[in-house]
Amino acid sequence: MNEDLLAGILIIDLSQGVAAAYCGRLLAGCGADVIRVERPGASDPSHTPDRNSHLNAGKKGIALDYTQPAGAALLRRLVEGADALIEDHTLDHLASLGLGYRDLNAANPRLIMTSVTSDGSGDPFAERLVGLNAFAATLVGLLSAAGIERGQRVEVAGSECLAAAASLPGFDLGRTPSPPLDPSEPADMMGVPLKAGRAPRPGEHNDEVYREVLGLTPEELLSLREAGVV
Amino acid sequence: MRRLPLAAVRVLELGAAPAGAYCARLLGDVGAEVIRVEPVARRDGPDERRLSLHLNRNKLGCALDLSHPRGRDLLLRLAARSNVVIEGLAGGEKERLALTYEAFQAARRDIIAASVGGPEEGESISLADVTTGTAAAGAVCAALLHHRRTGRGLRIDISARATARTPPLSSDPHSSVRLPSEPVYHPEGQIEEMAALPWRLSETPAHVRLPAPRPGEHDSYVFGDLLGLSSQEMAELEREGVIGRRDG
Numbered sequence: 001m002n003e004d005l006l007a008g009i010l011i012i013d014l015s016q017g018v019a020a021a022y023c024g025r026l027l028a029g030c031g032a033d034v035i036r037v038e039r040p041g042a043s044d045p046s047h048t049p050d051r052n053s054h055l056n057a058g059k060k061g062i063a064l065d066y067t068q069p070a071g072a073a074l075l076r077r078l079v080e081g082a083d084a085l086i087e088d089h090t091l092d093h094l095a096s097l098g099l100g101y102r103d104l105n106a107a108n109p110r111l112i113m114t115s116v117t118s119d120g121s122g123d124p125f126a127e128r129l130v131g132l133n134a135f136a137a138t139l140v141g142l143l144s145a146a147g148i149e150r151g152q153r154v155e156v157a158g159s160e161c162l163a164a165a166a167s168l169p170g171f172d173l174g175r176t177p178s179p180p181l182d183p184s185e186p187a188d189m190m191g192v193p194l195k196a197g198r199a200p201r202p203g204e205h206n207d208e209v210y211r212e213v214l215g216l217t218p219e220e221l222l223s224l225r226e227a228g229v230v
Numbered sequence: 231m232r233r234l235p236l237a238a239v240r241v242l243e244l245g246a247a248p249a250g251a252y253c254a255r256l257l258g259d260v261g262a263e264v265i266r267v268e269p270v271a272r273r274d275g276p277d278e279r280r281l282s283l284h285l286n287r288n289k290l291g292c293a294l295d296l297s298h299p300r301g302r303d304l305l306l307r308l309a310a311r312s313n314v315v316i317e318g319l320a321g322g323e324k325e326r327l328a329l330t331y332e333a334f335q336a337a338r339r340d341i342i343a344a345s346v347g348g349p350e351e352g353e354s355i356s357l358a359d360v361t362t363g364t365a366a367a368g369a370v371c372a373a374l375l376h377h378r379r380t381g382r383g384l385r386i387d388i389s390a391r392a393t394a395r396t397p398p399l400s401s402d403p404h405s406s407v408r409l410p411s412e413p414v415y416h417p418e419g420q421i422e423e424m425a426a427l428p429w430r431l432s433e434t435p436a437h438v439r440l441p442a443p444r445p446g447e448h449d450s451y452v453f454g455d456l457l458g459l460s461s462q463e464m465a466e467l468e469r470e471g472v473i474g475r476r477d478g
Contacts, residue, residue: 005373006372006375129364135365140260140429140431144233146378152432153431154431157428162357163409164409170281170355172354192365192388
């Protein structure tokens, strides 16, 4: 199909777990510009190197400590120009950093903020289903933004995604083949080819994003670097 | 009522196996007008019917014989008035009926045509059907965003892929989950508790607006209002078995 279905759409990816990262990867695979924001030094136990290359393929990567006020301010500036933000933080954590839906909506009233709560099982089949739901729900939010002329919060409850499927009469776990989530998986989505790409190295796109997208001067960047924010 | 995200989108669903039906349901849940085209003569068993109540909520239904030249013609006229076609015709049917992407594109230049494969329609649905249907719904939404910017349609081919591996799901994955649901009242009398969409949209919450259609329930809206057939023409097509349910 078409590599550039979502060309020109900017997504901020704060994912920590598998389902939200998979959602960002699918959006990148459809041609969206996905900026993955990682905190310097933070490593996510759910992302083994193999999984990282699969889950973050085609994204840009920046290192930003948004737990510091200066880092949170930079993230809000990034959000001003974004169409959607994907996150899977625990309840109220982002709000305590000044990055809750209210703060982000004030920075960008048209933003779609997709919050994913994982079902916690770590089961790759469940994670895939949750990620696919977050992918579809984010796109539905983006479609609605034009109609209602504002953004909204989209919550995808991981535990409900599987339960909703299982509640269908005749749901048959016995005949439940589904491809595993592993790095050998072909780069497509049930037959729809995804745009190719590799996972970014930590902070690989710092310069591009901070200087070209946010327009920081070399002096500003240096002082942020010295403060350990970027 | 608040304007739902897909309020201005019309989706035509035909020959859809569970994956395609699930995809169309998701689109209907968030506001698309989904018209499900069913065969004129089919008898569902009770289990099949019960699954159909869930899979076909928020849809309109009409009955049409696609193997009849006039039925095929009516379908393509409906496609011309739709933004999206979701097709799950069984292997070979698509070619036999000449309902290919090219045929839909000839009916409407900017159509989004999704071919959603998977096992035949039946009384059961698998996790692969649900993941495939969800992926297809996402792909259709991406295609709709693309259409808004470029004015161009495209084709999507999605199929439920089977692998030999069995997922490590224990016997009852939903036992511990409090699942939001809402009761849906059917004209035939039954009340069915249905799982809500597992997404919450803060500004445009989805809900069940329509129960699953009875056979041919919306024939007069689809053939009369949308396609402009007169009641005489409709009666004639019904006599010929092109539209309408013969078995009730």
